[in-house]
Amino acid sequence: MISKEALIAEFGEQLEFDRSLSEFTTFGTGGPARLFIEVTTVEEMIQAVSAADRLDLEFMVVGGGSNLLVADAGYDGLIIHTGIGGMKLVEENEIVCGAGEELMALVRFAADNSLTGIEFASGIRGTVGGAVYGNAGAYGGDMAQILSSATLVDKAGRVKTVGSDYLRFGYRDSILKTSGEIVVEATFRLSKGDPVRIKEKIDSILAEREAKFPPTDKCAGCIFKNIPDEKSKHGKIPAGRLLEEIGAKSMSVGGARVSPRHANIIINGGGATSKDIRRLADKLKVKVFEKYGIMLEEEVIQVGQF
Numbered sequence: 546m547i548s549k550e551a552l553i554a555e556f557g558e559q560l561e562f563d564r565s566l567s568e569f570t571t572f573g574t575g576g577p578a579r580l581f582i583e584v585t586t587v588e589e590m591i592q593a594v595s596a597a598d599r600l601d602l603e604f605m606v607v608g609g610g611s612n613l614l615v616a617d618a619g620y621d622g623l624i625i626h627t628g629i630g631g632m633k634l635v636e637e638n639e640i641v642c643g644a645g646e647e648l649m650a651l652v653r654f655a656a657d658n659s660l661t662g663i664e665f666a667s668g669i670r671g672t673v674g675g676a677v678y679g680n681a682g683a684y685g686g687d688m689a690q691i692l693s694s695a696t697l698v699d700k701a702g703r704v705k706t707v708g709s710d711y712l713r714f715g716y717r718d719s720i721l722k723t724s725g726e727i728v729v730e731a732t733f734r735l736s737k738g739d740p741v742r743i744k745e746k747i748d749s750i751l752a753e754r755e756a757k758f759p760p761t762d763k764c765a766g767c768i769f770k771n772i773p774d775e776k777s778k779h780g781k782i783p784a785g786r787l788l789e790e791i792g793a794k795s796m797s798v799g800g801a802r803v804s805p806r807h808a809n810i811i812i813n814g815g816g817a818t819s820k821d822i823r824r825l826a827d828k829l830k831v832k833v834f835e836k837y838g839i840m841l842e843e844e845v846i847q848v849g850q851f
């Protein structure tokens with residue numbers, strides 16, 4: 546076991562011990578991180594990752610915590626919280642963005658510069674880094690369609706800039722899920738558009754989403770992925786439809802309940818633990834499997850031991 550003093554000598558005074566992660570997740574649940582550090586520059590990210598590598602410490606990057614279910618026992622390693630900011634317009638139609646920027650701030654920045662193509666992301670929570678990692682998307686769009694390059698830091702602290710092909714985007718998937726590389730900056734290629742129409746589109750998506758995901762609901766978006774199916778419209782069976790049909794909307798465990806507005810969303814209805822959420826998700830999976838023989842796969846990422 547490395548001493549506190551040795552850890553502080555490696556990471557600096559900003560290293561925190563046993564910091565609760567519930568304030569960093571949109572579910573508002575989860576126990577403490579044994580070690581926690583906030584990084585706001587690429588250099589700080591390299592330092593943190595290199596120190597973790599030298600000490601052979603398990604680590605994980607957290608952005609907006611909007612796609613995470615953190616165990617009540619917490620995370621027995623280092624959480625690196627990304628606050629790497631900065632957005633700038635390059636060329637006429639490209640935006641370079643720090644990975645810790647809110648995705649919605651990027652949508653607004655694009656609109657303010659009369660750039661179209663990213664409106665689909667209006668209302669998706671979390672950071673740009675988290676969105677690239679999971680190829681976040683909605684309304685027929687996703688990160689894969691607009692990202693032109695990304696700057697990554699690997700597990701040993703080495704930096705490289707890669708094109709979109711390298712990231713091997715798939716449905717809510719990218720190579721980052723297996724490579725463990727961290728996004729520190731991303732560049733998006735958009736098109737010139739009419740600023741009034743862009744803002745109208747953003748407002749209409751936000752209004753529609755607010756009805757489905759009121760900001761007061763503590764959730765992490767859809768719990769399960771849609772099911773790939775070539776014969777279905779858009780190539781997928783919506784998990785929400787199957788969940789609706791098994792009566793999910795009336796189901797709950799402890800403080801966790803299924804949203805009355807959307808059967809694929811679990812809400813912390815007050816005082817829920819992560820275990821409540823996990824158990825409710827398991828119950829939903831069993832019911833769907835019993836009725837349809839389909840095993841739903843989680844879209845939400847589980848952290849720590851359950």
Ligand SMILES: Cc1cc2nc3c(=O)[nH]c(=O)nc-3n(C[C@H](O)[C@H](O)[C@H](O)COP(=O)(O)OP(=O)(O)OC[C@H]3O[C@@H](n4cnc5c(N)ncnc54)[C@H](O)[C@@H]3O)c2cc1C
Nearest residue numbers: 608609610611612670671672674675676681682728765766
């Ligand atoms: C109300 C609501 C609605 C949502 N709607 C949608 C939707 O329509 N479509 C959709 O796709 N998602 C949706 N989500 C889920 C979520 O917003 C996205 O998955 C989002 O992109 C996660 O970003 P984050 O920064 O919060 O990532 P986090 O939750 O912090 O982390 C998620 C994963 O990304 C990794 N990660 C985070 N930052 C980085 C980085 N810089 N480099 C490498 N890996 C990183 C983490 O290690 C973790 O494995 C919704 C969530 C909520 C709460």
